[in-house]
Amino acid sequence: MRSPEAPPPAWRWLGRCVVAATIERRRREEVHQDLLDLWRHRREAGRHDLRRAWLRDLAGLVVSACRRPDATYSTFGGPSRWRGGQGGHGMWQDVRYALRLMRRRPATTIATVLTLAVGIGASVAIFTALDRLLLRPLPYPDPARLVSVEHVGIAFGTSRIASRSFADLPVVQAAGGWASGGANLEDGEGAVRVAVGVVDRGFFETLNVPPAAGEWPPAGDAVTRTAMLSHDLWRARFGADPAVIGRSITLNSQVYTVAGVMPPGFTFPGRTEVWIPPSVDYQATGAAFAPSIIARLSPDVSFDQAAQAIAADSAARARTRGQATDPDPTTITPLADALTGPVRPTLLLLAGSVALLLLVVCASVANLLLARVSSRDQEYALRRALGGTRWRIARQVLIESLLLSFGGAALGAVAAGWALDSLRLLAPAVLGDLGFGAVDPRLIGIAVLVSVGAAVVFGAAPGLAAAGSRAEQVARLGRSETGSPVWRHLRAGLIVGQMAMALVLLTASAATLGALLERARVDLGFGRTSAVAMTVTLPLARFEDPMNTVDFFERARDRLAAAPGIVRVGATGYLPGSHETGVGMAFSVPGRPEQAGDERFYASYLSATPDYFRIMGIPVVAGREFRVEDRRGAQEVAILSETAARGLFPGGGSPIGHQIQISRPGGKASQPIEVVGVVADVRLHGAEPGLSDRTLRQVYVSLLQNPPFGSLSFVAETGGTPAAAIATVREAMREVDAAIPVYDAHTIASVADGYLAPARLAASLVSGFALVTLIVSALGLYGVMAQVVARRTREIGIRLALGAPRATVERQVVTRGLALVALGLAAGLAGAGATLGVTSRLLVVPGTGTTAVLTGVAALVLAVTLVANWIPARRAARIDAMGLLRGDG
């Protein structure tokens, strides 16, 4: 039998390690080559103890390095690492040695650091979002007593509710209302758009945040135009001048007196810059005003007591109206829950997914570290044989693990900041800057602790085990097998766990993708066009006559149509995706019996100009669009959405040419309006599937006949890029009227994107997590199987040499790996079934196709793991039996 011409790879690697640890960098290659030369020389001399001699050479290098700390061949300044010496300087050597080893195995190092970075980055970002949105109390005094109140009429501004006031209940300390909107803040030169909160005195009393300067606006029903400024606006527009209190500002061409400045950070609702009282500006919140009600409970009552008292009051009021029960009882919800309610399911789902991801990452890092440690048996054996202490070796392993953890944590912190930015769109607008901020350093700390904890458990423990007893280690010198069975079982266990979690995450990912697809399938009614939209508010004080608005539109349209790149221009009073409050009206058909109360046919009251439907890509189903002739003085005309047409004209006949009217309180109806067209239903606020018909009842009137008095939104079809078009439109609008600021510029396509954004974010995040988990567990499986094959190389070689068919060998390896996969799938399927239940509840996805999803996901995991399994199996079957047996020396 001939000896191999060069040492086997593991031996060469060991040699490189020793050389790296003992020889200065520029000499290493030379020394390594010398070692190989010696091997060859001995082989040619017919020596049989090549491996022992190789180890002796390595030991000689170590011993020499130990003896002469100042020699140029020695790089670590002393022998303490190898002898297990005392003193703090050894720590630094360990760090340097660990760094060198990390450089030496870039693949595992990068894999470990990246895995950690993904896990830490994703979990820190999502738990930061969770903390900010769901866990952290609102930053107002005694936030636990703040509630949101639904189905209540309370004294609000001048419009007092007839029954006893909700705010007078003993369980309620204060109650108020708010609605968010905007206004034009005008000065001598022009105007800017500012975010406005329309709030009453009770709003300030409820939140109980004292002003930084001045006073809260005065209490009472008197309509006084007073304004509170946000700290930011006060600094940006008024130079933080304390004398601003009592001065006048102009909003929507009306003069307000500044009553006070709120403290920094207070911008509720949303990013409000100015707070004004209700009933002084009917345009600030759009075409209508629908406040949300908040209240502060009395200090001596619990939430449940308050809820009962309020329900009892609600029922009592119903009885005074002659109703047995209140059809719409007043309810309260903790304010924080009410504000974050819409995003709660998504955040919880993401938090659950990311928790699983973190588990998988810990398991996978543990796996990688175990693989690292177990493949270095020889090195530890050598060090122990040379007198290294157990602790010293364990410390070396631990330091290496810690370095990897810190590398992962640093990269993860960067990734978290980036990921948090993408999560920002989940934050409800009403929370403003409250919702988010920078990445929470405490959370990064926690993530580092978790990963370091994993490093300690999975790094130091195997390190100590690796160090073993000296005698045992000496005996291990020269043995070629790597990895002890304990570690292999541990690694196999970790992989079974990972595979189970991959299955669970893939199931969750399938559910989120299903929810996204379902939303994407919803027909929005308008096109994904590159048309641009922007909005103006024409102050009623200047545009009192509705015809002034029509005049403004026509001037702007003519100016825009002349601008380069603008193909056609239209307008509406209410764009899809608008945050303003729209108007609903009760419609009826003249000559038919009128319904009463809630039975009346309520529909969204919208307005549109000629070309509006064409620009928006809203299909005209029957009849025609509005024409320029549909203006004041001509026959009033309307266009119905399909749902409105079906509702007003049941029976399937065409409504074209028929008349409708607006029912007004007191039985009076408007002039008859002729239906001239039917258009597609438009999703005005989102793509949630299964909306009630009510939100799709839409009646458009001709804007030229009935201009809106809230805001006016222009839409423009462009020939060029949207960005250029937006700049053009802005410029043109400034020329039309510099005192009318343009705001909310966007493309129509972005509205459609915005509808899908939260679902898309959830789906891509959960799917991303699932994919990472799948890859990590497949790589883990591959690693374990490759190790199994490597360990049994000699055995397999002998079997092949004795005539075992290669297919049999391959099958045996695959079967062994599949046992792991089967365990993982069994554990995972149980979890995945439960996951489907949870996700379908959270995402309101119909639970159809459960079996199909589980089967598909399991098949995917199986397919991926089969590949991971098959590569080592193939390698096993291709072992060069003769070469292997020859190499046995």
Place this chain on the structure above:
Amino acid sequence: MKGDHLGEFEELVLLAVKRLAEDGQDAYGVPIKLLLDRETRRDVSIGAVYAALDRLEGKRLVSSVETEGEPVRGGRRRRAFRVLAAGHRRLVAMREVRDRLWRDAPARGRG
């Protein structure tokens, strides 16, 4: 091995460098080790050879030059050593000490 003193192993390595140079071979780690192995019938540690070469260079008894790789199998860049004048003088001085001692030794041995 302390200070300027030349240890026994260092002397052997120095002699090996001198001998290889006189034979027209490059004196570097592996040939030196093999020569010493042969002559001393010991398995000399390659690490010890490197260390000794370092020390000899530190004492300015040998100097090293980088040689370019030869166009043959195993040819590569490496550090070849040669004995400096001070090294020669030291070897001669050591031999004289030994010779003197040897001259006296038989008499004492018989006595």
